[in-house]
Amino acid sequence: xxxxxxxxxxxxxGLRLFYRLRGxxxxxxxxxxxxxxxAGHVLLLPFADLAQFGYRVVWYDQSGCGRSQRPWDPANYxxxxxxxxxxxxxxxxxxxxxxxxxxxxxxxxxxxTALRHPSGLLSLSLSxxxxxxxxxxxxxxxxxxxxxxxxxxxxxxxxxxxDLKDARYLKARKEYESLPRHTSEGRPALxxxxxxxxxxxxxxxxxxxxxxxxxFYGDQPGVLSPPGGSMxxxxxxxxxxxxxxxxxxxxxxFDSVDVRFSRRIHRGIRGSKLVxxxxxxxxxxxxxxxxxxxxxxxxxxxxxAHTAS
Numbered sequence: 001x002x003x004x005x006x007x008x009x010x011x012x013x014g015l016r017l018f019y020r021l022r023g024x025x026x027x028x029x030x031x032x033x034x035x036x037x038x039a040g041h042v043l044l045l046p047f048a049d050l051a052q053f054g055y056r057v058v059w060y061d062q063s064g065c066g067r068s069q070r071p072w073d074p075a076n077y078x079x080x081x082x083x084x085x086x087x088x089x090x091x092x093x094x095x096x097x098x099x100x101x102x103x104x105x106x107x108x109x110x111x112x113t114a115l116r117h118p119s120g121l122l123s124l125s126l127s128x129x130x131x132x133x134x135x136x137x138x139x140x141x142x143x144x145x146x147x148x149x150x151x152x153x154x155x156x157x158x159x160x161x162x163d164l165k166d167a168r169y170l171k172a173r174k175e176y177e178s179l180p181r182h183t184s185e186g187r188p189a190l191x192x193x194x195x196x197x198x199x200x201x202x203x204x205x206x207x208x209x210x211x212x213x214x215x216f217y218g219d220q221p222g223v224l225s226p227p228g229g230s231m232x233x234x235x236x237x238x239x240x241x242x243x244x245x246x247x248x249x250x251x252x253x254f255d256s257v258d259v260r261f262s263r264r265i266h267r268g269i270r271g272s273k274l275v276x277x278x279x280x281x282x283x284x285x286x287x288x289x290x291x292x293x294x295x296x297x298x299x300x301x302x303x304x305a306h307t308a309s
Contacts, residue, residue: 004022004023004048004051005020005021005022005048006020006021006022007019007020007021010060010089010092010093011092012063012085012088012089012092013063013081013084013085013088015063015068015069015071015076015085016068016069017060017061017062017063017068017069017085017089018041018060018061018066018067018068019058019059019060019061019089019093020041020058020059020060021056021057021058021059021093022048022051022056022057023048023050023051023052023054023055023056023057024051024054024056025055025056025096026054026055027053027054027055027300027301027304028054028055028056028097028098028099028122028300028304029055029056029057029058029095029096029098029099030047030050030055030056030057030058030098030099030101030300031058031060031086031089031090031095031098031099031100031101032044032047032057032058032059032060032101032103032106033062033086033100033101033102033103033106033109033110033113034059034061034062034065034103034104034105034106035102035103035104035105035106035107035128035129036062036065036104036105036208036212036213037062037065037077037105037212037213037216037217038064038065038208038209038210038211038212038213039065039104039105039204039207039208040061040065040066040067040204040207041059041060041061041065041066042066042200042203042204042207043103043200043201043203043204044059044103044200044285045059045200046200046285046286046289046293047059047101047285047293047296049289049293050293050296050297050300053297053300053301055099055300056095058089058093058095058098060089062082062085062109063076063085064076064077064209064211064212065209065212066207070209074215074230077212077215077216077229077230078230079108079109079112079230079231079234080112080116082109082112083109083112083113083115083116083117084116084117086100086109086110086113086117087113087116087117087120090120091120097120097121097122098120098121098122099121099122099123099124099125099300099303100113100114100121100123100124100125101124101125101127101296102124102125102126102127102129103127103128103129103285104127104128104129104257104282105129105216106129107126107127107128107129107130107131107265108129108130108131108231108234108236110124110125110126110129111124111126111129111131111236111240111243111265112236114243114245115236115239115242115243118243118244118245121245122245122246122303122307123245123246123247123248123299123300123303124243124245124246124247124248124269125247125248125250125296125299126247126248126249126250126262126265127249127250127251127284127285128250128251128252128255128257128262128282128283128284129257129261129262129265130257130261130265131235131236131237131240131261131264131265131268132234132235132236132237133217133227133231133232133233133234133235134227134235135237135258135261135264136227136257137226137227139184139258140223140224141224142184143179143181143182144176144223144224146179146182147176147179150172151172151175151176151179154168154169154172155169155172155173155176155222155223155224156224158172159222159223159224159225164221164222173223176223181256183253183254183255183256183258183259184258184259184260185253185259187253187254188254189254189255189256189258189281190254190255190256190281190282191256191281191282191283192281192282192283192286192287193252193254193279193280193281193287194283194286194287198286200286201283201286214229215229215230216229216230216231217229217231218231218232237264237265237268240265240268240269241268241269241270243268243269244270245269246271246272246299246302246303246306247269247271247272247273248272248273248275248295248296248299249262249265249266249269249272249273249274249275250262250274250275250276250277250284250292250295251274251275251276251277251284252276252277252279252280252281252282252283252284252287253276253277253278253279253280254280254281255280255281255282256281256282257282259276262274262276273299275295277291277292280292
């Protein structure tokens, strides 16, 4: 194609998935796992930068997302199925061993893939993610504990009674949700540090499939409601030591997906490298694109050089 991309559809697990690729695998292939859970691959298009350095870059829309088939069976929306899907794309496209890259919700998928299908991987890159759903719930409780006592008392009282429609509760919840959030380091917890949204981000928000989010996380009607859905008991922190792949863990200093989650992954995967982007929130790929892509390239080049030696 004139823009250097090749697109198509591939059958994986009986489903029709959209894929996009760019570049030649002179040094290897990078397979990208998008987040969301329902965002689609468009958010990761800046990874096309890696093609100029000798890497074939492969994107795909997970089932239910983007241009891929959208099955209604809730059993399709689990992390093990997502991991098997990533492995299925690798096999169906004949990619050989790949450098697997997961971003945001793509990190849990990449971790599951590394644990279920390690033989197909050369390395892992994990950006802005987590290794346990309980971590997210605990972080919400930490934020809740920082709220004014008056707001906490009202929310706790009405949620314990199961009354989420009372005007006093709705007012207190609105106040709570407008409160500034902070990371565990005391910095502002943000989705972005940019003043202008990149077009990829705008496109992502316009194409979300909210049904998928509910299937993974549940409805969580109250502030203090624990996660539901297929993710409610997910945890691989205790299994990170099983991963024996060269691994890059990265996160923005101001990330709303707290930096301590990435530190935990780094500590769990022996020999992994942790990079914190000092000017970024949930998306160094955009806010510090030059440094982020340079970091990704240098990591990949080191893995390739070590493998060849």
